[in-house]
Amino acid sequence: MNGVHDMGGLQGFGPIDREAQERVFALFFGGFAGGFYNIDMFRAEIERMPGHEYLRSSYYEHWLHAIEALLIQGGAVTHAELQARIAELQAAGRKEPH
Amino acid sequence: MPALPLEMVAPLLATGASTRMPNTEPARFKPGDVVIARNIHPINHTRLPRYVRGKRGTVRADNGTFSFNDTVAHGLGHQPQHVYSVRFSAQELWGPDASPLDSVYIDLFDRYLDPAP
Amino acid sequence: MSHDHDHAHGHDAPLPEVVLRVKALEALLTEKGLVDSAALDAIVDTYEKKIGPRNGAQVVARAWTDPAYKARLLADGSKAIAELGYSGVQGEDMVVVENTASVHNMVVCTLCSCYPWPTLGLPPVWYKSAPYRSRAVIDPRGVLKEFGVDIPADKEVRVWDSNAELRYFVLPERPAGSEGLSEAELIELVTRDSMIGTGLPKPVGASA
Numbered sequence: 001m002n003g004v005h006d007m008g009g010l011q012g013f014g015p016i017d018r019e020a021q022e023r024v025f026a027l028f029f030g031g032f033a034g035g036f037y038n039i040d041m042f043r044a045e046i047e048r049m050p051g052h053e054y055l056r057s058s059y060y061e062h063w064l065h066a067i068e069a070l071l072i073q074g075g076a077v078t079h080a081e082l083q084a085r086i087a088e089l090q091a092a093g094r095k096e097p098h
Numbered sequence: 099m100p101a102l103p104l105e106m107v108a109p110l111l112a113t114g115a116s117t118r119m120p121n122t123e124p125a126r127f128k129p130g131d132v133v134i135a136r137n138i139h140p141i142n143h144t145r146l147p148r149y150v151r152g153k154r155g156t157v158r159a160d161n162g163t164f165s166f167n168d169t170v171a172h173g174l175g176h177q178p179q180h181v182y183s184v185r186f187s188a189q190e191l192w193g194p195d196a197s198p199l200d201s202v203y204i205d206l207f208d209r210y211l212d213p214a215p
Numbered sequence: 216m217s218h219d220h221d222h223a224h225g226h227d228a229p230l231p232e233v234v235l236r237v238k239a240l241e242a243l244l245t246e247k248g249l250v251d252s253a254a255l256d257a258i259v260d261t262y263e264k265k266i267g268p269r270n271g272a273q274v275v276a277r278a279w280t281d282p283a284y285k286a287r288l289l290a291d292g293s294k295a296i297a298e299l300g301y302s303g304v305q306g307e308d309m310v311v312v313e314n315t316a317s318v319h320n321m322v323v324c325t326l327c328s329c330y331p332w333p334t335l336g337l338p339p340v341w342y343k344s345a346p347y348r349s350r351a352v353i354d355p356r357g358v359l360k361e362f363g364v365d366i367p368a369d370k371e372v373r374v375w376d377s378n379a380e381l382r383y384f385v386l387p388e389r390p391a392g393s394e395g396l397s398e399a400e401l402i403e404l405v406t407r408d409s410m411i412g413t414g415l416p417k418p419v420g421a422s423a
Binding site for chain 3: 005061077
């Protein structure tokens with residue numbers, strides 16, 4: 001598809017910034033081994049991100065978006081479960097001093 | 099039982115998942131052929147970037163047969179086909195102000211290409 | 216509107232929300248028995264400590280000292296690299312391209328971030344980001360200049376876009392005056408960027 005991910009030749013992105021190691025990377029393999037996606041489905045899911053979100057988010061946020069979407073699609077987790085757990089972790093984080 | 103237990107990690111990472119397939123499909127092109135990348139605009143997943151579509155290039159090599167990412171992404175089967183390394187001159191891609199010496203090499207599936215007239 | 220909030224976070228700095236999402240996902244998948252945390256730890260450990268550009272540097276040093284190996288490497292990259300024990304995910308189908316007096320090679324993945332993991336480890340942030348992905352194919356000399364590499368006007372630059380499943384690896388030119396060095400000493404001269412094509416090996420006598 002003609003999405004913003006197809007970047008060869010585009011101009012105006014500015015100088016090249018030279019930096020993040022994540023659990024996301026490892027989770028990719030978990031989902032892959034579980035048969036929830038192949039690499040092409042994974043890339044295609046990233047490519048479906050709305051353009052402004054794709055450009056605004058970091059590389060591993062792309063991965064996270066795709067893994068979440070494909071695991072929900074495949075029935076491994078539900079959107080509601082994820083939201084509930086995020087809220088729990090957020091609340092727990094607020095109780096702890098940094 | 100997780101699909102990826104600890105003891106499977108090392109073998110999985112070491113083996114990988116090549117998409118190469120047996121050469122059962124005929125190759126439409128060979129090294130030296132002049133080709134034109136199709137001006138197609140699939141809505142679905144594709145590995146044909148916009149910047150080469152409609153451009154004229156020369157086949158450097160036939161990399162062999164691979165499964166087709168565009169169809170695998172959508173559960174439409176492997177559709178194995180040859181993947182060619184194609185050279186596009188910088189001037190062909192970016193116009194007469196580009197370097198006359200430089201080039202971009204890109205791997206294109208058989209189905210992305212037409213013979214140049 | 217929360218525009219200011221959105222822009223307070225740097226382009227490559229994850230929002231705290233992202234960290235929560237990752238933790239939530241891993242916790243749920245572990246509880247459901249779908250993933251094994253120890254396996255995830257092992258994957259992270261593999262690419263943090265075990266697989267990295269030193270692998271590729273060994274391939275380069277071997278090619279510099281052994282002409283028969285170099286010939287095999289250029290003819291069938293995957294097989295020759297596997298001789299040294301490096302193979303696997305994102306390196307199953309390798310093509311090695313050689314820098315010479317007349318040709319400089321550079322590798323990019325304009326569509327995403329494809330990179331030869333078994334020889335180079337995981338790609339640096341700049342390789343996966345919009346500026347490099349967009350400019351490498353249209354302005355390779357400008358990009359190289361920003362990386363401190365000046366290519367003479369009469370030298371050809373070839374940019375390899377890894378858009379299919381073949382992975383590209385640059386065999387840099389052997390530094391002048393390195394004829395007397397051992398393979399172990401040569402390995403120290405090979406930088407990661409020189410194997411991507413955005414850098415050159417260290418000159419002889421440079422400190423590690």
